[in-house]
Amino acid sequence: MSHPTQQSPSPQQPLGIRPVPPQQAFPQQQAAVLAGRGLVKYYGEVVGLAGVDVAVRAGEALAVMGPSGNGKTTLLHVLAGILSPDQGEVWLGGERVDQLGDAARTVLRRRRLGFVFQDNQLLAELPADENVALPLMVDGVSRRDAIGRARATLAQVGLSAEVGRRSGELSGGQAQRVAIARALVGEPQAVFADEPTGALDAATGAQVIDLLVGAATHRGAAVVVVTHDDAVAARCHRVVRIVDGRVSDR
Numbered sequence: 001m002s003h004p005t006q007q008s009p010s011p012q013q014p015l016g017i018r019p020v021p022p023q024q025a026f027p028q029q030q031a032a033v034l035a036g037r038g039l040v041k042y043y044g045e046v047v048g049l050a051g052v053d054v055a056v057r058a059g060e061a062l063a064v065m066g067p068s069g070n071g072k073t074t075l076l077h078v079l080a081g082i083l084s085p086d087q088g089e090v091w092l093g094g095e096r097v098d099q100l101g102d103a104a105r106t107v108l109r110r111r112r113l114g115f116v117f118q119d120n121q122l123l124a125e126l127p128a129d130e131n132v133a134l135p136l137m138v139d140g141v142s143r144r145d146a147i148g149r150a151r152a153t154l155a156q157v158g159l160s161a162e163v164g165r166r167s168g169e170l171s172g173g174q175a176q177r178v179a180i181a182r183a184l185v186g187e188p189q190a191v192f193a194d195e196p197t198g199a200l201d202a203a204t205g206a207q208v209i210d211l212l213v214g215a216a217t218h219r220g221a222a223v224v225v226v227t228h229d230d231a232v233a234a235r236c237h238r239v240v241r242i243v244d245g246r247v248s249d250r
């Protein structure tokens with residue numbers, strides 16, 4: 001059964017900046033598309049996660065906050081299949097994914113997940129459209145189709161005029177929008193962002209997080225944003241605090 005939030009916008013429909021009402025209520029009946037259960041992760045003797053349960057619904061944005069060094073990035077990496085948990089389970093779209101081998105996890109990350117990092121990790125010498133098209137082409141989509149989809153996605157993040165500009169020439173906010181387009185172009189089920197506004201000034205950061213949350217949730221993706229910034233968290237639907245590797249209500 002299709003759900004309205006899982007439909008993609010048409011390429012002609014620019015999303016622009018779509019503010020999310022702060023901490024808006026989210027329909028509780030929606031099933032989780034991404035879930036971690038009993039997640040434990042050690043780095044040698046160091047505890048990364050000490051037993052975390054978390055679930056994110058399709059079209060929902062979850063902010064992960066908490067003190068430095070307490071497990072936020074570890075949680076994001078375990079949920080995103082970058083790290084394997086020592087205990088616990090990760091579920092994506094009704095499928096258990098933590099036990100997949102390295103090759104299958106790489107394919108899963110490329111086909112079903114999107115990533116936005118603090119430093120946009122674009123290839124500075126390549127134009128914006130090629131940066132966005134790259135993950136599709138790696139996945140076997142023809143160059144022509146990949147560039148077409150990349151340009152449509154760039155239009156949705158308000159960058160129609162920038163498609164041919166080298167990424168290294170773009171402003172920090174523009175570059176982060178290209179990174180958002182790259183994360184979304186493959187229609188991922190979940191999008192992970194680690195401090196996506198950390199390198200931006202407050203006003204640009206607010207625009208970028210609104211765009212990320214608005215565009216990703218509009219497509220029905222679950223979004224997980226690690227942030228230290230209350231203003232960023234306030235633009236997500238829900239906040240979870242991680243302290244000493246556990247979900248905390250402190």
Ligand SMILES: Nc1ncnc2c1ncn2[C@@H]1O[C@H](COP(=O)(O)OP(=O)(O)OP(=O)(O)O)[C@@H](O)[C@H]1O
Pocket residue numbers: 043046047048066067068069070071072073074075
């Ligand atoms: N690759 C690693 N090897 C060893 N220890 C690690 C590694 N990555 C993280 N840790 C440790 O695991 C704990 C949790 O780290 P993590 O990066 O998840 O915290 P964080 O809450 O994201 O921190 P920050 O807000 O500073 O980014 C810390 O004690 C950290 O030192």
